[in-house]
Every structure is written in C-alpha cells, then in structure tokens.
Amino acid sequence: MRLPYYVVDAFATRAFEGNPAAVVPLAEPLADAVMQAMAAEHNLSETAFVMREGAGWHLRWFTSAVEVEMCGHATLATAFVLAEMLGETAPFAFRTLSGELRVAREDGRYVLDFPANPPVRAVPPPGLAAALGGPEPLEVWKARDWLALYPDAATVRALRPDHAAIAALPDGGVTPEGKPLPAPGLARVIATAPGEPGFDTASRYFAIKAGTAEDPVTGTAHTQLVPFWAARLGKSSLVCRQVSSRGGTLWCELDGPRLRMAGSAVLYAKGEVLLPF
Numbered sequence: 001m002r003l004p005y006y007v008v009d010a011f012a013t014r015a016f017e018g019n020p021a022a023v024v025p026l027a028e029p030l031a032d033a034v035m036q037a038m039a040a041e042h043n044l045s046e047t048a049f050v051m052r053e054g055a056g057w058h059l060r061w062f063t064s065a066v067e068v069e070m071c072g073h074a075t076l077a078t079a080f081v082l083a084e085m086l087g088e089t090a091p092f093a094f095r096t097l098s099g100e101l102r103v104a105r106e107d108g109r110y111v112l113d114f115p116a117n118p119p120v121r122a123v124p125p126p127g128l129a130a131a132l133g134g135p136e137p138l139e140v141w142k143a144r145d146w147l148a149l150y151p152d153a154a155t156v157r158a159l160r161p162d163h164a165a166i167a168a169l170p171d172g173g174v175t176p177e178g179k180p181l182p183a184p185g186l187a188r189v190i191a192t193a194p195g196e197p198g199f200d201t202a203s204r205y206f207a208i209k210a211g212t213a214e215d216p217v218t219g220t221a222h223t224q225l226v227p228f229w230a231a232r233l234g235k236s237s238l239v240c241r242q243v244s245s246r247g248g249t250l251w252c253e254l255d256g257p258r259l260r261m262a263g264s265a266v267l268y269a270k271g272e273v274l275l276p277f
Helices: 032-042 072-085 130-131 153-158 163-167 219-233
Strands: 002-010 019-026 046-053 054-061 092-096 099-106 109-115 137-141 146-149 189-194 201-207 212-215 238-241 248-255 258-261 265-273
Touching: 002 072, 019 032, 019 072, 032 046, 032 054, 032 109, 046 072, 054 072, 054 265, 072 092, 072 099, 072 109, 072 219, 072 258, 072 265, 109 219, 130 146, 130 163, 130 189, 146 219, 153 189, 153 201, 189 219, 219 248, 219 258
Parallel strands: 019 046, 054 092, 146 189, 201 238
Antiparallel strands: 002 019, 002 265, 046 054, 092 099, 099 109, 109 258, 137 146, 189 201, 201 212, 238 248, 248 258
16 A cells, blocks of 8 residues: 655744654545554654545544644644645644644644643642753643743753653642642643743653653643743733754744644655555
8 A cells, every 4th residue: 555645844944943743644544553553663753644524634643652632733734735735725624632623824824723721830740850850940830741930941941851750750740739630641741931032932842651752843732831821921922932952933822712823834755655555
C-alpha cells in the first residue's frame, strides 16, 4: 500500500523553525496498530492521520509512543496540507477525541479554534524544580499539565530538565487548600515566564510521558497558558513565543471558553509511505 506523506513545520515562517508534524491523508481507515507503528517510524512529536468524513474530516494524532487526545501543531499542519497540497477549501471541521475542532484561514495564517483549559493554583509536586533543572518556580498551577512560573524568559531558556525525573512526577495534586486536582494522566510540564520584547509570554514544554522529551511548539500547552496569562495581564489577545531551540510564535485570542490560536506553516518534505501489505 502506498500512502502520501507530508512533513510540515507548524507555527513556523521558515524551515527548521516551529514544530514538525507528519501528515498522512487516508482514503480508508488504517488499523490503530499500523498508525502507531508509522508514528514510531516517523519519530516526530506527532503524526496526524486525516480522512474525509461527510462534509468534514476525521483527525487522529499519534506520538511515537501513544495516541493523544489533542494536538495543536499537527492540526495546523493538517489544515495546511489539505489547503496547500490537496486543494481543499478552508474552513475545516475535524472530528477528534476532543470533539469538533475547527481551523480557518485568515490573513495568511491558519487559525485554530480550541477549547481553553484554565489552570488553578496548586501545591508544587515534590521534586519539580530538580526535574526542571532550575530554581524553585515562583508559583505552580495545574490544568491538564503542571505549569511552573518563572520570573523571566532567560530563566526558562536556561532550564536543564531531567526527563526521567519529569516522567516520575505525579499526574495529579492538590490546591493550597487541599482540594484534589484532576489527574487525567500523562501530565506534562509547562515552564513559563513573561515574554521578551515583542511577546507577551515565553514558555517551554516537556512531554516525556507522551513520548516527546521537549516539544518545540505546542498548541495544547497554550490552551492552558493563554487563560493563565490573559487573567494575569488583563488582556485577551496575546503573542506567545515558545523558546525551545527551534522556537515558534502563536497569535492567540481568548474568547470565553474558547481559544483562537493562529500560526503559519512551511512544507519541509513530501513523498510516499510504502506499507508492507
């Protein structure tokens, strides 16, 4: 079986920036085990599999280790492939494990409409600072993931994480009042700080529990970061910079329970996957 295959740098304006995702358009379903094996073979943070479904699309995302319930950069990459490579017309409606997610195209960027996930103040889990390889955070918050607040972007850039220690952190915790926090599983860690000039926020994202040590640019992290910073800064529109080694920019707008995240994408490679059956 031959399948088309694209590698797209998402939340990027040039190659080798942003977060690379593989996108595989399907004409018929593949077995879950095959999709997981393909994602492991690609060894990118996510591989997206998309198939037409009525007037919309069915979209699934796999890391090299697991299927994930939400992925921003691979959704952007998928919309880019559908529009730029396959001639489909935006907006796109995707049926996913997180419900319907929509992507529009505005002013040369792709705009993702995702649910916001506001964090709450949390007691730091034991060993968090050591796992991140830096000083104690000023504050710790929790939504799906742990959120560690630092004073400036330089501190976030300087973190030297111990990914085995991050993998050992608990998925759940408690508020300062002792109220249990949800533990949806595979909790990742966001390190964040006020942004450098031209940006409202800076962040890095560590996701070893989901198969990626450090994710270069992460839409799902910003579903948690943007509500946090919007409340803190008193503004609903933010320009966010993920300060990984590749780096990437997201233009975000919080609208009640929803979040719009805009970014660009660049095609890096295309070809065929040759399945042995």
